[in-house]
Amino acid sequence: xxxxxxxxxxxxxxxxxxxxxxxxVDTLIRNRMVSEHAPRIPEVTAHLVDAGGKRLRPxxxxxxxxxxxxxxxxxxxxxxxxxxxxxxxxxxDDVVDKSNKRRGRPTxxxxxxxxxxVLVGDYLFARSFQLMVExxxxxxxxxxxxxxxxxAEGEVLQLTAAQNLGTDEATYLKVIRGKTAALFxxxxxxxxxxxGASEEQVNALRTYGDALGISFQIVDDLLDYFGESATIGKDxxxxxxxxxxxxxxxxxxxxxxxxxxxxxxxVIEKGDQQDGDLERAVSxxxxxxxxxxxxxxxxxxxxxxxxxxxxLPDDPIRGMLLDLADYVVARVN
Amino acid sequence: xxxxxxxxxxxxxxxxxxxxxxxxVDTLIRNRMVSEHAPRIPEVTAHLVDAGGKRLRPxxxxxxxxxxxxxxxxxxxxxxxxxxxxxxxxxxDDVVDKSNKRRGRPTxxxxxxxxxxVLVGDYLFARSFQLMVExxxxxxxxxxxxxxxxxAEGEVLQLTAAQNLGTDEATYLKVIRGKTAALFxxxxxxxxxxxGASEEQVNALRTYGDALGISFQIVDDLLDYFGESATIGKDxxxxxxxxxxxxxxxxxxxxxxxxxxxxxxxVIEKGDQQDGDLERAVSxxxxxxxxxxxxxxxxxxxxxxxxxxxxLPDDPIRGMLLDLADYVVARVN
Numbered sequence: 001x002x003x004x005x006x007x008x009x010x011x012x013x014x015x016x017x018x019x020x021x022x023x024x025v026d027t028l029i030r031n032r033m034v035s036e037h038a039p040r041i042p043e044v045t046a047h048l049v050d051a052g053g054k055r056l057r058p059x060x061x062x063x064x065x066x067x068x069x070x071x072x073x074x075x076x077x078x079x080x081x082x083x084x085x086x087x088x089x090x091x092x093d094d095v096v097d098k099s100n101k102r103r104g105r106p107t108x109x110x111x112x113x114x115x116x117x118v119l120v121g122d123y124l125f126a127r128s129f130q131l132m133v134e135x136x137x138x139x140x141x142x143x144x145x146x147x148x149x150x151x152a153e154g155e156v157l158q159l160t161a162a163q164n165l166g167t168d169e170a171t172y173l174k175v176i177r178g179k180t181a182a183l184f185x186x187x188x189x190x191x192x193x194x195x196g197a198s199e200e201q202v203n204a205l206r207t208y209g210d211a212l213g214i215s216f217q218i219v220d221d222l223l224d225y226f227g228e229s230a231t232i233g234k235d236x237x238x239x240x241x242x243x244x245x246x247x248x249x250x251x252x253x254x255x256x257x258x259x260x261x262x263x264x265x266x267v268i269e270k271g272d273q274q275d276g277d278l279e280r281a282v283s284x285x286x287x288x289x290x291x292x293x294x295x296x297x298x299x300x301x302x303x304x305x306x307x308x309x310x311x312l313p314d315d316p317i318r319g320m321l322l323d324l325a326d327y328v329v330a331r332v333n
Numbered sequence: 334x335x336x337x338x339x340x341x342x343x344x345x346x347x348x349x350x351x352x353x354x355x356x357x358v359d360t361l362i363r364n365r366m367v368s369e370h371a372p373r374i375p376e377v378t379a380h381l382v383d384a385g386g387k388r389l390r391p392x393x394x395x396x397x398x399x400x401x402x403x404x405x406x407x408x409x410x411x412x413x414x415x416x417x418x419x420x421x422x423x424x425x426d427d428v429v430d431k432s433n434k435r436r437g438r439p440t441x442x443x444x445x446x447x448x449x450x451v452l453v454g455d456y457l458f459a460r461s462f463q464l465m466v467e468x469x470x471x472x473x474x475x476x477x478x479x480x481x482x483x484x485a486e487g488e489v490l491q492l493t494a495a496q497n498l499g500t501d502e503a504t505y506l507k508v509i510r511g512k513t514a515a516l517f518x519x520x521x522x523x524x525x526x527x528x529g530a531s532e533e534q535v536n537a538l539r540t541y542g543d544a545l546g547i548s549f550q551i552v553d554d555l556l557d558y559f560g561e562s563a564t565i566g567k568d569x570x571x572x573x574x575x576x577x578x579x580x581x582x583x584x585x586x587x588x589x590x591x592x593x594x595x596x597x598x599x600v601i602e603k604g605d606q607q608d609g610d611l612e613r614a615v616s617x618x619x620x621x622x623x624x625x626x627x628x629x630x631x632x633x634x635x636x637x638x639x640x641x642x643x644x645l646p647d648d649p650i651r652g653m654l655l656d657l658a659d660y661v662v663a664r665v666n
Contacts, residue, residue, distance in 0.1 A: 038489040040489055092451050119488045122425060122484075126484070129481055129482075130475075130479065130482060133471065133474045133475050133478045148455075149460060149462075152459045156371040156456060159373065159448055160371075174370050
């Protein structure tokens with residue numbers, strides 16, 4: 001999800017349009033990060049929260065609420081909630097993945113340790129929980145509880161699925177729903193719910209967030225092979241080195257001959273990687289058209305996201321959300 | 334918290350008295366542990382949930398609700414909620430403490446790995462969140478959100494406080510509130526709330542749970558030096574080896590002369606431990622009367638717990654809760 005960085009123009013227009021709300025979100029986040037009893041907490045979280053993440057998820061909540069005409073205070077609480085959940089999962093991912101970069105900086109894990117990452121993540125989950133309770137909406141709580149379960153299930157599923165060559169596209173979809181799309185979908189859905197939007201609109205907002213998140217994650221997984229470190233905020237080939245069977249690989253494995261299959265088994269299942277293996281993987285992805293096929297999938301999900309917005313009011317925010325869906329895929333050309 | 338095992342008779346009478354409710358809790362826990370998408374989840378949780386923990390925390394919720402005349406279904410949801418939160422914190426503790434035994438078995442951490450412990454813990458938190466939302470009580474959600482924050486803060490505070498000889502008894506109290514008492518207090522409080530008890534009774538139930546939890550943890554910390562491995566379900570001296578400054582040590586450090594202080598600095602702050610150091614620590618605890626002083630503190634908290642129950646109905650459950658407070662301290666004689 002290091003690609004927050006490169007979601008460019010439509011994102012910037014949204015940020016500008018929602019700048020007052022976003023400033024309120026930042027203030028709330030800063031206030032709620034503080035712990036009277038445990039001063040180490042803001043030391044760890046500031047590192048992530050200040051790291052210049054583009055606040056994409058909270059912005060989706062704000063945009064959905066405003067698009068549905070909301071005029072109360074709680075979209076700010078929900079936007080902060082969503083960002084806290086996101087930050088908590090990043091902290092827990094740091095324990096998990098042993099990745100060396102996160103948003104282009106050393107991970108909290110290296111600055112501190114596993115203990116801090118786990119427990120400060122737990123603290124942020126608890127703070128997010130307090131924030132959503134303050135909205136007084138049981139429906140919002142239900143949506144976020146279900147999203148939390150989907151996120152955790154997806155992460156656990158990834159543990160067993162990622163290094164298994166038998167993993168199919170349906171399983172990959174469950175994994176990235178947990179990794180990305182569940183929180184995107186909840187972010188837009190709760191924005192609609194808090195605004196009192198119609199069922200049809202609330203469903204449309206969830207579909208938009210979910211499909212945008214899937215598209216976003218597919219592109220992210222593609223850029224891990226075909227992007228540039230400077231733009232994607234992490235090293236090219238991280239997924240490969242971590243033996244993660246992402247969508248481009250699943251497509252290439254499906255078309256692999258016996259010898260290629262042996263290659264994938266060695267580098268992904270066994271993790272026995274040597275110099276030149278990443279280059280061979282990339283050439284196999286190209287040979288089997290996995291780049292184009294994966295990009296088409298991302299485009300289809302972006303299309304689904306855009307179509308969902310038909311039932312929402314004609315408003316500048318809707319235009320920016322449509323552009324955002326295009327932009328997410330435009331990152332891979 | 335390995336002492337669940339030795340909370341004997343009053344606990345057993347409560348379990349017998351509440352056996353039908355407890356069976357419902359077990360069924361609910363088993364149903365909700367399951368993950369359609371990630372079959373590894375029950376593999377990890379079954380290990381903890383089946384390990385014969387005495388279900389002390391869920392029993393407190395059931396007891397509080399029944400004591401206040403509750404006759405609906407949701408005390409079972411809340412009892413399962415509390416057990417899930419407890420199990421999740423144990424899983425996250427496994428990542429943290431590198432302890433080798435948990436409830437007398439190898440930890441999930443050794444059977445599986447850090448990844449599974451973190452993510453399956455997150456899954457259980459999410460499941461507990463779903464369960465509490467089902468009760469439809471915002472007040473219950475508020476109590477459990479605040480307890481979650483206190484738990485996480487206490488755990489983070491322990492990271493910095495545990496190896497610092499300057500840690501005082503007030504800080505120790507904050508740590509064990511997070512570690513144990515916050516969840517005990519929430520367990521009894523939500524039982525009262527769901528039963529629609531009066532404010533006075535709800536407050537009394539929270540005070541009982543909180544004080545019982547503090548007493549319980551103080552005794553646990555004492556048994557780490559003066560118990561026997563077979564009864565306490567972990568190795569004697571675990572806290573010492575993990576360089577944890579618990580209450581008996583805080584009391585001994587306060588009375589230490591210069592040479593003893595140097596000893597504590599070496600073994601606790603620096604973690605430079607040699608053969609015979611645990612025995613020396615125990616003899617210093619005895620020399621300064623830290624055993625008796627700590628036991629008196631535990632007794633005082635048990636007394637506070639019992640006194641709180643004055644405003645609750647005269648009922649067999651109240652008698653068992655009173656006995657339970659006595660029993661917790663009777664473990665150290």
